[in-house]
Amino acid sequence: MLGCRVVLNLSLMKRPAAKERATQRSASRLAHRASGPSRNYLKTRVRGQRLYEAAFILAIVELTRRLHQAYPQAYDKQAVEWLLPQNTLTANQKEFVLNAMTRASTLLDNDRCANFINALVQRAAEVAGRAGAYVSTNGSFGFDKATAQWLYYDAINKGRVTASGKSGISGTNTTYGTTDPNNSHRVSWNNEFFGLSADEAALHSLHEALHQIRYFDDQTLAGAASFVDSHGQRQTSYAEGAAGVDPASRDLNTYIRRYCSP
Numbered sequence: 001m002l003g004c005r006v007v008l009n010l011s012l013m014k015r016p017a018a019k020e021r022a023t024q025r026s027a028s029r030l031a032h033r034a035s036g037p038s039r040n041y042l043k044t045r046v047r048g049q050r051l052y053e054a055a056f057i058l059a060i061v062e063l064t065r066r067l068h069q070a071y072p073q074a075y076d077k078q079a080v081e082w083l084l085p086q087n088t089l090t091a092n093q094k095e096f097v098l099n100a101m102t103r104a105s106t107l108l109d110n111d112r113c114a115n116f117i118n119a120l121v122q123r124a125a126e127v128a129g130r131a132g133a134y135v136s137t138n139g140s141f142g143f144d145k146a147t148a149q150w151l152y153y154d155a156i157n158k159g160r161v162t163a164s165g166k167s168g169i170s171g172t173n174t175t176y177g178t179t180d181p182n183n184s185h186r187v188s189w190n191n192e193f194f195g196l197s198a199d200e201a202a203l204h205s206l207h208e209a210l211h212q213i214r215y216f217d218d219q220t221l222a223g224a225a226s227f228v229d230s231h232g233q234r235q236t237s238y239a240e241g242a243a244g245v246d247p248a249s250r251d252l253n254t255y256i257r258r259y260c261s262p
């Protein structure tokens with residue numbers, strides 16, 4: 001059984017006719033005030049910045065520890081005797097993977113996409129019943145799109161994003177990538193992924209990045225996406241196990257496309 005698959009039906013390749021684009025961008029600014037003598041201001045500010053960076057890194061480390069260790073038995077019921085093909089990325093493939101995630105980050109700068117993904121992550125955590133476990137101890141930042149982004153980049157840096165070396169085409173469906181929750185959330189991209197446009201590769205990267213968060217399988221994510229999309233009016237249920245993976249994965253792609261396509 002596949003843990004999580006990106007299955008894109010060809011009919012889903014069409015973008016919604018009415019595209020919406022949010023142009024507003026949020027900007028946060030920190031006002032610095034120097035209270036001491038002016039000649040010490042620069043030093044103080046540099047030291048403050050370093051302290052801020054150190055605190056941020058510590059918070060990231062704590063979040064990662066919680067995400068990866070809090071519930072080690074999460075996917076036992078899905079354990080299967082099946083291994084993803086995992087080849088180390090070539091230099092060109094790694095560049096493609098990184099460019100796709102850079103593009104995904106740009107898409108996430110759009111408020112419409114960012115708000116949807118943030119709400120999706122929060123709802124999925126609620127459904128999994130572990131929202132509290134995903135919040136940093138010092139409360140310096142929440143559990144949102146940045147969590148998925150950072151975990152996916154971490155997976156790339158640690159060699160857990162791989163290439164299958166195989167085609168993902170099966171009948172009319174194409175599986176671009178697969179994440180294996182039973183094996184350190186490794187991602188395996190099929191050949192077709194490396195032929196996608198920048199935007200398509202970005203949308204699929206976003207999908208797999210969400211799977212980097214423990215418990216966030218296709219059923220959980222697609223159900224949460226339906227909840228957010230309907231403003232809390234409904235939550236689609238999917239069959240557990242293999243039967244529910246493909247329909248949930250397709251629906252999740254539809255939602256991601258609806259809110260995050262440029």
Ligand SMILES: [Zn+2]
Pocket residue numbers: 004005006207211217218249252
């Ligand atoms: Zn998936």
